[in-house]
Amino acid sequence: MSVWKYKHTTPTVIAQKIRLLRSEDLIDLASTDLERVRATMMKTAYAEDILAMQSERLDSACFETALMRNFMRTCKKIVEQSPKDVKALIDTFLKKFEVSNVKSILKSKHAGLTSEEALAFVTPAGRLNELRCREILESSKTVRDVVEQLLDLEYGMMLVDALGEYKRTQNLLLFETILDRYVYNELWRVAGNLRGLDKKIAETVLGLEITSANIRIILRSKMLGLNRDQTLRHSVAVSGLLDRRKLEEAVDSTSYDDCLRRLLTAHKPSLTKDYQYMLGGVLEAFEASHSVVRLEHALDENLLRVNLRMLKRYTQFFNIGLILAFTNLKWFEVRNLRTIVKGLEEGIPSSEIEKMLILTH
Amino acid sequence: MSVELAGIHPTRQELLRLRRRKSLAEGIIDILKKDLDALIVTLFDFIKGVSSTRDRIDEALGRAYRLFVEAQMIAGSKKIEETSKVVCPIRFDIAVTAKKGVLGLSFPSFELVREAGEDGPRFSLLDTPASLDQSAMQAADGFVHIVKLVETEASIREILDVIAVKKRQVNRIEYKILPQLDAAIRYIELIIEEAERQDATRVRVLQRKRKERASKEVSDQRPQNGSSQQP
Numbered sequence: 001m002s003v004w005k006y007k008h009t010t011p012t013v014i015a016q017k018i019r020l021l022r023s024e025d026l027i028d029l030a031s032t033d034l035e036r037v038r039a040t041m042m043k044t045a046y047a048e049d050i051l052a053m054q055s056e057r058l059d060s061a062c063f064e065t066a067l068m069r070n071f072m073r074t075c076k077k078i079v080e081q082s083p084k085d086v087k088a089l090i091d092t093f094l095k096k097f098e099v100s101n102v103k104s105i106l107k108s109k110h111a112g113l114t115s116e117e118a119l120a121f122v123t124p125a126g127r128l129n130e131l132r133c134r135e136i137l138e139s140s141k142t143v144r145d146v147v148e149q150l151l152d153l154e155y156g157m158m159l160v161d162a163l164g165e166y167k168r169t170q171n172l173l174l175f176e177t178i179l180d181r182y183v184y185n186e187l188w189r190v191a192g193n194l195r196g197l198d199k200k201i202a203e204t205v206l207g208l209e210i211t212s213a214n215i216r217i218i219l220r221s222k223m224l225g226l227n228r229d230q231t232l233r234h235s236v237a238v239s240g241l242l243d244r245r246k247l248e249e250a251v252d253s254t255s256y257d258d259c260l261r262r263l264l265t266a267h268k269p270s271l272t273k274d275y276q277y278m279l280g281g282v283l284e285a286f287e288a289s290h291s292v293v294r295l296e297h298a299l300d301e302n303l304l305r306v307n308l309r310m311l312k313r314y315t316q317f318f319n320i321g322l323i324l325a326f327t328n329l330k331w332f333e334v335r336n337l338r339t340i341v342k343g344l345e346e347g348i349p350s351s352e353i354e355k356m357l358i359l360t361h
Numbered sequence: 362m363s364v365e366l367a368g369i370h371p372t373r374q375e376l377l378r379l380r381r382r383k384s385l386a387e388g389i390i391d392i393l394k395k396d397l398d399a400l401i402v403t404l405f406d407f408i409k410g411v412s413s414t415r416d417r418i419d420e421a422l423g424r425a426y427r428l429f430v431e432a433q434m435i436a437g438s439k440k441i442e443e444t445s446k447v448v449c450p451i452r453f454d455i456a457v458t459a460k461k462g463v464l465g466l467s468f469p470s471f472e473l474v475r476e477a478g479e480d481g482p483r484f485s486l487l488d489t490p491a492s493l494d495q496s497a498m499q500a501a502d503g504f505v506h507i508v509k510l511v512e513t514e515a516s517i518r519e520i521l522d523v524i525a526v527k528k529r530q531v532n533r534i535e536y537k538i539l540p541q542l543d544a545a546i547r548y549i550e551l552i553i554e555e556a557e558r559q560d561a562t563r564v565r566v567l568q569r570k571r572k573e574r575a576s577k578e579v580s581d582q583r584p585q586n587g588s589s590q591q592p
Contacts, residue, residue: 060438103488104443111446121443172447176485217486224494230481292491293431339434346430356434 005083006318012081013326016074019045020326020333023359030340030357031350034058037341046070046337061120063341067334068123072097074330078323085194086320089202092183092190093327097125099179102155105136106172109143127153143172158182177234184210184236198320201310205324208278208306211242212299215263215279218251222259223292228252242266256286256295277309278302300358304332308360332358369545371552379549383542386534393531396464397524403463404520410513418506425499432493440488448483451501452476455508466523468516473508475501 021029021044029037038058041050049066072094079090101122108118115137124130136149144163150156162174188210191202213236221231231251246266253259260283264276278299285298307325314321336357343353369375433441454474459467484493 060433064437064439100488103485107443107447113446121439171449173482173485176488180485180487213487220486220491220494221482223491224482226481234482234486236487293428293495296435296491335435338437342430342434342438346433348430348434353434356431 004318005086008081009078009083009086010318010322013078013322016045016077017322017326017329020329021337023357026333026336026340026357026359027350027354029337030343030353032344034063034341034344037063037337037344041337045074049073060338060342060345064338065123067337071330071334072123072125075327078327082323086198086323089187089190089194089320090323090327091126092186094126095183095186097123098128099155099183101125101128101133102150102179103172103176105133105146106143106175108137109140109146110170110172154182155179173234177236180213181236184213194320197314201314201319201321202324204274205307205310205321205328208274209303210236211275212278212303214242214247215282216296216299218247218259218263219256219292219295221251222256256290256292257283260286274306274309278306281305297356297358300332304328304358304360329360366545366548369548371549371556373549373553376546376549376553379542379546383539383546386538386542390531390534390539393527393534397527397531399463400520400524400527404517404524407513407517407520411510411517414506414510414513418503418510421499421503421506425496425503428492428496428499432490432496435490435492436488441493444484444489444493451483451497453504462516463520464523466519468519469512471508471512471515473505 025040029040032040035058038050038053041047046066049070052069053062053066075090075094079087079094082090101124104121105118108121115134118137119130119134122128122130122133124133136146140146140149143166147156147159147163150159158178159175162178165174166172187206188203191199191206194202217235218231221234226234228248228251232248235247235251243266246262250259250262250266253262260279264279264283279302281302282295282298286295289295307328310321311325336359339356340353343356429441452475454476456472456474458470458472460470462468482494483497
């Protein structure tokens with residue numbers, strides 16, 4: 001029975017969700033200083049990771065490491081208590097961070113960094129824990145060596161084919177696109193393996209996330225003046241939510257407005273409400289500012305709102321909606337704290353920091 | 362001021378030649394001063410351009426930095442640092458040509474030429490925010506203004522060099538050539554005046570002598586005439 005399988009996960013997630021910082025707390029933090037942020041965070045779920053920070057250093061990089069460590073620990077806790085199919089989904093979600101580590105290692109080798117320097121960019125996640133990352137870094141001298149070291153994981157096999165182009169262009173973006181495409185494909189595939197309400201919720205939430213990623217790529221490409229082929233080359237997998245042909249039409253459109261309007265109609269009829277809820281706000285935000293930066297912010301904000309909307313719609317807690325919503329809420333909390341810390345370090349006014357936070361109200 | 366007068370022929374022809382040279386030198390000073398005025402007006406135009414270009418650089422780089430910090434705030438400073446280590450640098454070259462300006466002077470013209478690089482985005486479209494691209498665009502815009510500033514400063518330096526040369530020329534004419542000419546003219550005039558005075562004296566002496574000779578001859582002839590009339 002679907003409800004029964006969440007008997008351990010749901011209480012854990014609810015307990016974690018209660019410990020999330022409220023929007024007001026985040027706004028308050030934006031008008032303090034790094035010392036106060038540290039003191040405040042010592043009273044939250046981040047205490048353990050903040051304590052692990054080197055006390056003599058109080059900079060954004062330290063906070064970032066602590067925040068990421070906390071996020072990974074939280075996800076791990078949920079994975080441990082999740083039922084098998086949900087565990088597969090969260091594991092796949094965590095592949096985003098594994099992939100991020102693969103990218104970091106590839107970049108480090110490309111830039112010729114030492115293992116220690118490279119490890120500063122790595123956030124141990126999933127199968128790529130600190131030990132494995134160190135081993136890969138220390139036993140490889142070039143990008144090709146890294147790819148060969150990764151052959152025991154699925155990433156190595158995918159990247160081998162792109163080595164030729166890397167050798168020619170000395171550009172790592174192709175590797176990054178391949179990895180991103182793989183993760184989003186996997187997320188969509190694993191979401192499809194769920195059943196009933198879980199499948200519906202997961203496909204909606206993850207489908208919108210994939211769509212959001214594609215919209216981001218299309219609009220950014222428009223900003224950079226990339227042509228159709230380049231845009232499609234960098235786009236991630238198309239989820240089942242969107243009609244591929246309509247997406248390509250959006251790529252071909254000449255203006256941002258036209259592109260967004262085409263995207264607004266490019267969804268499956270069954271998802272009209274959620275999709276339009278997400279993109280409608282984005283279109284409004286763009287019309288008000290005509291800035292791709294603000295548009296990206298609106299996309300993130302609306303994606304989070306869709307998560308919460310799903311949570312309210314399916315009020316019973318014993319489904320995957322709560323886990324997905326919490327994971328996203330937690331991720332955006334980490335991102336908001338990172339924004340606040342960096343903003344405070346750079347002396348950005350609190351009103352400006354506040355504008356950059358992804359808040360739920 | 363010591364003036365070399367030894368080689369000057371104190372003749373009227375030389376005087377005329379020197380006077381012609383003096384009026385020519387005065388004409389040259391007049392032209393040089395007009396050139397200086399034109400150069401100074403252009404210099405001030407360039408100087409005004411410098412401050413506005415500096416403002417534009419300040420604005421573009423300030424915006425670039427704000428957007429860069431925004432990108433760090435969104436994606437995390439580690440991610441941006443990591444990206445910065447592998448990003449393909451934009452290679453710029455500066456095309457130097459010359460353009461004609463005031464008084465037909467040729468000023469350097471610098472143009473920022475972006476070397477053809479890899480097509481496509483420079484940063485990951487998913488891992489980095491759009492503000493990073495915008496920051497890079499603003500920084501590139503800042504470079505254009507920096508090159509413009511360099512061009513203006515090179516033109517200012519060129520103008521200052523020309524102004525210095527012209528000033529030296531004016532000073533040389535005003536404080537060296539003209540005094541020399543004046544001295545030479547004065548010297549020749551004095552010599553000629555002296556010669557005229559000597560000539561006048563000589564004429565007077567000659568006239569006096571002629572008169573004396575004439576009167577002597579008259580007095581010599583009178584007794585002869587008197588003895589011939591006696592029986």
